[in-house]
Amino acid sequence: MCVHAHPDDESSKGAATMARYVDEGAQVLVVSCTGGERGDVLNPALKGRPEIEDNIREIRRSEMAQAQRILGFEHHWLGYVDSGLPEGDPLPPLPEGCFALAPLEEATRSLVEVMRRFRPHVVTTYNENGGYPHPDHIRCHEISVAAFEAAGDPEAFVDAGEPWQPLKLYYDVTFSRERVEAFHNALVERGIESPYGEWLADWEERAATMRMPKVTTRVYCADHFDRRDAALLAHATQVDPQGWFFKVPLDVQREVFPWEQFELARSLVDTDIPEDDLFAGVREKARAT
Known part of the structure; x- marks a missing residue:
């Protein structure tokens, strides 16, 4: 189960890994906490078109359905409304009724119900910084961690289905310093302008203000990068x-960095770090039982 804040997040974070596991026969469920209703149109070719911007909710649902077909996962809308990304100084208040303001217990219960129904062995989501500090990403982290702990507890949310305990919880690590450096150096060596130089120049400053992710797990998925990109492009407005x-x-990506990366945040099975498989330890437990 991959828990994400908005439609398109699933295609930019761990999508090639999902595609690999789908092809290997695993059931993969993406949970989108919100519908992305307050997301801006980020594609210059579509920006400013009323037929797009006035119907963004329906269009983003259609984009999600196309990405789902490309990657092959199952999908569930958790049903909350996008909070938007507040901007300005001071920041404006979040809109009433949005996901980031939903009571933590209520939103956790909604996710526990889905976990107990789908019965995942492995759950992926964002770290405490949300990957980036969007209020919906932070809330997504909070309910994912809480639901992971509560789903197997028979005394928690007793009306939300039969208890089921996932075995491993991971945080997506989309751009580690190692990956950014690998891409930057590869582009420079080939005489291609790199968009990553500024990232690297500011890396230490960012590291001083937030915890940098610890990569514990690299999943080889280079053969699925094309499907990842096709799924992301299916979210044409974003x-x-x-x-x-x-x-x-x-x-070049396949040559210099053929993996997607994760941080193991919680494990109820024995596993050796570093890993190359999100199901490490889970497969062994299944064989033993």
Whole structure:
């Protein structure tokens, strides 16, 4: 189970890993906590078009359905409303009724119900910083951690289905310093302008203000990078096809960094770090029983 804040997050974080496991026969469920209703149109070719911006909720649902077909996962809308990304100084208040203001216990119960019904062995989500400090990403982290702990507790949310305990909880690590450096150096060596130089220049400053993720697990998924990109491009309102995300050619990515990365946050099975499989320890437990 992969728990995300908005439609498109699933295609930019761990998508190639999902595609690999789907192809290997695993059941994969993506939970989208919100519908992305307050997301801006980020594709310059679509920005400013009333037929797009006035119907963003329906369009983002259609985009999600296309990404789902490309990657092959199951999907569930948790049903909350996008909080938007507040901007300004001081920051404006969050809109009433949005996901980030939903009571933690209520939102956790909603996710526990889905966990108990789907019965995942492995759950992925964001770390305490949300990957980036969007209020919906922070709330997504909070309910994912709380639901992981509560889903197997027979005394918690007794009306939310039969208890089921997931065995491992991971945080997505989309851009580690190692990955950014690998991409930056590969582009520079090939005479291609790199969008990552500024990231690296500011890395220490960011590291001083927040905890940097600890990579415990690398999943080889280079053969699925094309499906990842196709799924992300399916979210046409949310991504610029000429933007920085697509600056590193796929053949270069496969050569210099053929993995997606995760941080193991909680495990109820024995496993050796570093890992190369989200199901490490889970497969052994299944065989033993």
